Amino acid sequence: xxxxxxxxxxxxxxxxxxxxxxxxxxxxxxxxxxxxxxxxxxxxxxxxxxxxxxxxxxxxxxxxxxxxxxxxxxxxxxxxxxxxxxxxxxxxxxxxxxxxxxxxxxxxxxxxxxxxxxxxxxxxxxxxxxxxxxxxxxxxxxxxxxxxxxxxxxxxxxxxxxxxxxxxxxxxxxxxxxxxxxxxxxxxxxxxxxxxxxxxxxxxxxxxxxxxxxxxxxxxxxxxxxxxxxxxxxxxxxxxxxxxxxxxxxxxxxxxxxxxxxxxxxxxxxxxxxxxxxxxxxxxxxxxxxxxxxxxxxxxxxxxxxxxxxxxxxxxxxxxxxxxxxxxxxxxxxxxxxxxxxxxxxxxxxxxxxxxxxxxxxxxxxxxxxxxxxxxxxxxxxxxxxxxxxxxxxxxxxxxxxxxxxxxxxxxxxxxxxxxxxxxxxxxxxxxxxxxxxxxxxxxxxxxxxxx
Amino acid sequence: xxxxxxxxxxxxxxxxxxxxxxxxxxxxxxxxxxxxxxxxxxxxxxxxxxxxxxxxxxxxxxxxxxxxxxxxxxxxxxxxxxxxxxxxxxxxxxxxxxxxxxxxxxxxxxxxxxxxxxxxxxxxxxxxxxxxxxxxxxxxxxxxxxxxxxxxxxxxxxxxxxxxxxxxxxxxxxxxxxxxxxxxxxxxxxxxxxxxxxxxxxxxxxxxxxxxxxxxxxxxxxxxxxxxxxxxxxxxxxxxxxxxxxxxxxxxxxxxxxxxxxxxxxxxxxxxxxxxxxxxxxxxxxxxxxxxxxxxxxxxxxxxxxxxxxxxxxxxxxxxxx
Numbered sequence: 176x177x178x179x180x181x182x183x184x185x186x187x188x189x190x191x192x193x194x195x196x197x198x199x200x201x202x203x204x205x206x207x208x209x210x211x212x213x214x215x216x217x218x219x220x221x222x223x224x225x226x227x228x229x230x231x232x233x234x235x236x237x238x239x240x241x242x243x244x245x246x247x248x249x250x251x252x253x254x255x256x257x258x259x260x261x262x263x264x265x266x267x268x269x270x271x272x273x274x275x276x277x278x279x280x281x282x283x284x285x286x287x288x289x290x291x292x293x294x295x296x297x298x299x300x301x302x303x304x305x306x307x308x309x310x311x312x313x314x315x316x317x318x319x320x321x322x323x324x325x326x327x328x329x330x331x332x333x334x335x336x337x338x339x340x341x342x343x344x345x346x347x348x349x350x351x352x353x354x355x356x357x358x359x360x361x362x363x364x365x366x367x368x369x370x371x372x373x374x375x376x377x378x379x380x381x382x383x384x385x386x387x388x389x390x391x392x393x394x395x396x397x398x399x400x401x402x403x404x405x406x407x408x409x410x411x412x413x414x415x416x417x418x419x420x421x422x423x424x425x426x427x428x429x430x431x432x433x434x435x436x437x438x439x440x441x442x443x444x445x446x447x448x449x450x451x452x453x454x455x456x457x458x459x460x461x462x463x464x465x466x467x468x469x470x471x472x473x474x475x476x477x478x479x480x481x482x483x484x485x486x487x488x489x490x491x492x493x494x495x496x497x498x499x500x501x502x503x504x505x506x507x508x509x510x511x512x513x514x515x516x517x518x519x520x521x522x523x524x525x526x527x528x529x530x531x532x533x534x535x536x537x538x539x540x541x542x543x544x545x546x547x548x549x550x551x552x553x554x555x556x557x558x559x560x561x562x563x564x565x566x567x568x569x570x571x572x573x574x575x576x577x578x579x580x581x582x583x584x585x586x587x588x589x590x591x592x593x594x595x596x597x598x599x600x601x602x603x604x605x606x607x608x609x610x611x612x613x614x615x616x617x618x619x620x621x622x623x624x625x626x627x
Numbered sequence: 628x629x630x631x632x633x634x635x636x637x638x639x640x641x642x643x644x645x646x647x648x649x650x651x652x653x654x655x656x657x658x659x660x661x662x663x664x665x666x667x668x669x670x671x672x673x674x675x676x677x678x679x680x681x682x683x684x685x686x687x688x689x690x691x692x693x694x695x696x697x698x699x700x701x702x703x704x705x706x707x708x709x710x711x712x713x714x715x716x717x718x719x720x721x722x723x724x725x726x727x728x729x730x731x732x733x734x735x736x737x738x739x740x741x742x743x744x745x746x747x748x749x750x751x752x753x754x755x756x757x758x759x760x761x762x763x764x765x766x767x768x769x770x771x772x773x774x775x776x777x778x779x780x781x782x783x784x785x786x787x788x789x790x791x792x793x794x795x796x797x798x799x800x801x802x803x804x805x806x807x808x809x810x811x812x813x814x815x816x817x818x819x820x821x822x823x824x825x826x827x828x829x830x831x832x833x834x835x836x837x838x839x840x841x842x843x844x845x846x847x848x849x850x851x852x853x854x855x856x857x858x859x860x861x862x863x864x865x866x867x868x869x870x871x872x873x874x875x876x877x878x879x880x881x882x883x884x885x886x887x888x889x890x891x892x893x894x895x896x897x898x899x900x901x902x903x904x905x906x907x908x909x910x911x912x913x914x915x916x917x918x919x920x921x922x923x924x925x926x927x928x929x930x931x932x933x934x935x936x937x938x939x940x941x942x943x944x945x946x947x948x949x
Contacts, residue, residue: 268912268913271915293915386895387891387895387896387909387913389895389897390897446784447783447784447787448784448785450782450806450809451782451783451784453809453897454782454806454808454809592914592915593913593914593915593916594910594914594915594916594919595914597913597914598909598910598913598914599718599914602718602896602897605897605898606897606898609809609898619717619718622716623716623718625701625916626700626708
């Protein structure tokens with residue numbers, strides 16, 4: 176009896192020890208990396224801190240999160256500030272709840288100016304310090320600074336950027352069949368009709384499915400057409416509700432998009448009929464281009480990484496490669512270049528020197544070049560050398576963003592109140608593609624616009 | 628994460644558990660040592676307090692706050708707008724109608740099918756096996772069940788090979804494939820099927836146990852009186868299991884009113900399939916219209932309340948009879 180009990184004890188201790196060892200093996204001790212040969216001269220302006228910690232949260236995950244951590248590793252070892260990043264796909268839904276409960280991280284990387292405004296209105300945000308504002312005045316356009324501002328108080332500098340409104344195509348197919356890259360929206364229509372008339376396949380492939388966010392790729396279409404057909408002023412009035420959502424100008428943009436998305440001759444190349452747009456995941460919707468079953472796909476610059484779903488570089492993204500993108504053209508050839516896009520804003524919830532030092536670093540050209548060099552993303556920071564970008568398309572995107580002639584407008588649905596921008600606009604697109612007429616859909620969205 | 632971090636976290640967990648055990652131990656120790664006079668009272672307080680505190684913090688306080696938020700705008704002014712929105716917007720009205728359809732169809736069909744199944748397999752050979760088969764869907768989460776059924780309803784354009792079971796059958800019989808989840812109103816019914824599929828097992832198990840509780844003498848007496856099977860079923864079995872039937876019906880009704888995972892996973896509330904619980908989440912956390920979300924929560928509460936009251940009443944009456 177005594178002996179058995181003794182053995183049981185031994186067994187559990189051995190099991191616990193084994194478990195402990197196994198868990199230890201999983202952790203990998205990343206923090207042990209040596210910081211020996213870092214040139215700290217770029218980081219002297221931020222000062223040094225002993226044992227300070229800054230917690231950061233955002234929507235950025237996986238590989239992108241690793242790159243983010245790498246981009247400030249030198250900053251950490253030079254200043255002594257330890258930065259803890261935690262990514263979550265539920266960040267946008269939870270950040271306001273966390274802030275209200277006093278549990279917000281020190282810095283939140285907010286991907287929507289609308290959400291930034293809501294957090295600022297709640298009184299939870301710390302305005303940006305002078306070094307941050309100085310960096311923004313130096314490196315960003317006035318448009319971008321405005322998106323980090325709420326009621327005349329400047330809260331956060333922009334971080335990274337993406338350009339929406341690329342039309343992806345196969346350069347090889349264009350060359351073989353003699354298609355030209357369209358210079359106006361009318362030429363785009365003609366090109367689409369030519370491809371459709373050849374009868375080989377439908378010209379456009381579209382995927383709107385994205386879980387509960389289903390419909391958002393359609394809002395990008397409408398925003399692009401709204402900006403190009405009606406100009407930046409009408410666009411601003413539209414997102415701030417100075418003109419109603421069912422305004423004739425908005426209806427015109429919807430109908431122009433409807434010429435493709437609601438047209439059985441135009442969609443859905445390589446996938447099926449019009450109704451399949453809603454069930455096709457946006458991640459895979461462009462891939463029929465590679466198989467020659469579709470010619471055109473409208474999606475943001477980030478789609479570059481989606482062409483090789485299994486990794487690797489089998490499909491080359493280049494102007495002489497398998498696929499490449501051209502910007503959705505302006506309404507008439509002599510219109511200035513206007514693009515829609517997105518970006519993030521690191522807002523602060525804690526008033527501390529180390530937090531502001533970190534935010535000042537994020538708004539600097541040093542950080543932007545560091546991050547862009549790691550690949551896959553771009554920034555609208557004017558201090559970025561476009562050649563640092565990891566691909567031809569991204570280099571081209573940075574040049575577009577840095578060009579003072581470019582009219583840049585933020586993704587409209589990110590600027591509208593959540594009830595519209597992340598709910599009724601998405602649902603409206605789904606119902607509209609599903610057969611509801613434009614007027615009915617616009618009235619429904621207009622009615623959902625919150626009164627206060 | 629480094630080893631030190633991990634050890635720190637494990638230590639935190641262990642410490643937390645130790646503190647909890649110490650507090651509970653101390654509490655019990657002192658209650659035991661309470662003065663003889665009024666010891667019952669002290670024991671009552673000591674054992675009820677933890678549960679009461681948790682219920683207050685976790686249930687009563689949030690319920691009150693939700694009720695207040697339902698009558699406020701996002702800036703904190705008092706208003707009825709949230710309820711006006713819920714009862715005038717076509718999309719919101721559709722949500723309420725869908726919820727009513729759900730709560731009418733799911734409990735009725737789940738209970739009816741479960742009861743029929745329980746009666747048919749009662750005392751048959753292989754009863755356990757049949758029970759296990761029908762009970763299995765209960766072990767699958769709603770999200771898992773939704774993903775499975777989404778494949779069943781999957782659609783491919785006419786000339787392509789169908790990978791969805793339902794469309795494959797339709798095409799095999801020479802029909803045209805249908806976008807099941809996009810076609811209103813059949814899509815709501817198809818979502819309800821998933822819920823019935825999950826809940827029938829629960830109804831069957833409870834009702835089967837109740838049927839076994841009916842005295843064999845009653846059934847034999849009825850048989851001697853020359854009743855047929857249907858008469859025995861309606862006059863002996865159903866009255867005999869009435870209490871269990873009510874419990875099953877009300878439990879499934881409440882579960883149906885709360886269901887959210889199926890709609891969110893399969894259609895995300897698109898194509899006119901949204902129901903109150905899904906819309907409540909969407910409004911409060913995605914559209915950040917806390918007021919509208921709270922108003923829907925309150926409406927849901929009012930819808931559940933009569934069912935709960937009825938349930939409690941029936942149970943109380945039964946106890947009195949006994």
